[in-house]
Amino acid sequence: MPQRNLVTGNVYDLARYEQATGRSMHADEYFKRIGKIASEFFPLRSQIPLTPMHNSVIAGVNREIAGDMQEYAAEGLKFLDVGGSSGGRILDIENRLKQLKGVGLEKYIIDVDRRSVDEAKAKGIDSRQLDLTKERFPFGDGTIDSAFSGWTFEIIPPYGHGHVAGEIHRVLKPGGKFYFQDDKHGESEVRSEHYNNVLKPRGYNPGTFFYGVFEVPPDFKPQKTGSIHPTSDRDPSSKLIGEPMYGKGFSLDEIKKLADGRFGIEKALLINRADEITGSGEEDFRKFADDWAVFLAVLRKK
Secondary structure (H helix, E strand, O other), X not given: OOOOEEEEEEOOOHHHHHHHHOOOOOHHHHHHOHHHHHHHHXXXXXXXXXXXXXXXXXXXXXXXXXXXXXXXXXXXXXXXXXXXXXXXXXXXXXXXXXXXXXXXXXXXEEEOOHHHXXXXXXXXXXXXXXXXXXXXXXXXXXXXXXXXXXXXXXXXXXXXXXXXXXXXXXXXXXXXXXXXXXEEOOHHHHHOHHHHHHHHHHOOOOOEEEEEEEEEOOOOOOOOOOOXXXXXXXXXXXXXXEEEEEEEOEOHHHHHHHHOOOEEEEEEEEOOXXXXXXXXXXXXXXXXXXXXXXXXXXXXXX
16 A cells, blocks of 8 residues: 555545445534544644644734733743643743743643643643533632633534633633634635535534544645645545544634623734734624634633
8 A cells, every 4th residue: 555644624525424434423423422533533633744824823822822911920820721732832822921021830731632631741731631511620719810722612512612611710710811712703604515515414503614634645735725724635535534523613703602791802813814803803803704714812701
């Protein structure tokens, strides 16, 4: 067999996957297997180098968080990364904060994936494994100064969002900040062939997408579409490895619903457009309703 490479991309042809595996990708069936899928996906995903665009987005988010934190950060500030994986993001935020203000963080991670938790522990980060959608976070009420979640809520079942947001609110100190970074939902997804032909018949909401890890021939040349993950399973020679991860972008209304009176929205920043939106940001945020973007919402506990 020829040597093969791992790449990542959106899974468009779910019907083919269902036919080949006999597994339904309806949302309810998917979420019953979320823990197993995560354990399959993340070890493979970690083998794939991030693209320059992906790294640029992450750096932009981390820079904004560190810049905001320097206004109140002190040595030993307790910082929780919800879905923090193996700790790369939290360590980068800490390093940036050290450069800006010369202070470090008391770092905590909670994540569903055991391998990621073990890797974070090896880096000296206090890391715990738990089901974010059901279990109580292992921290007392009002004990955490700041919390962060990046590309985590999009793969949490929508019915679990309220529990996770509620737990973040519970463990934060009065006035504590929650840095919420994820994909912004663009209405253009609704009009796409992918949504209308594949996702909508299976009960998914607009803005839903999937990430998969693929094995493809070494001479595979993905089209440059501007996507963070520059490949697709449309190429007939690609092979999906394991089960794909579900993702769901957020609209401004969904961010406000997540806050649900428990948090005030201080700022929303569309990272890949560098358009800062202050206050609720409703008018400016909606200017980009038809576009995909990564956002950073700064929420403060009321």
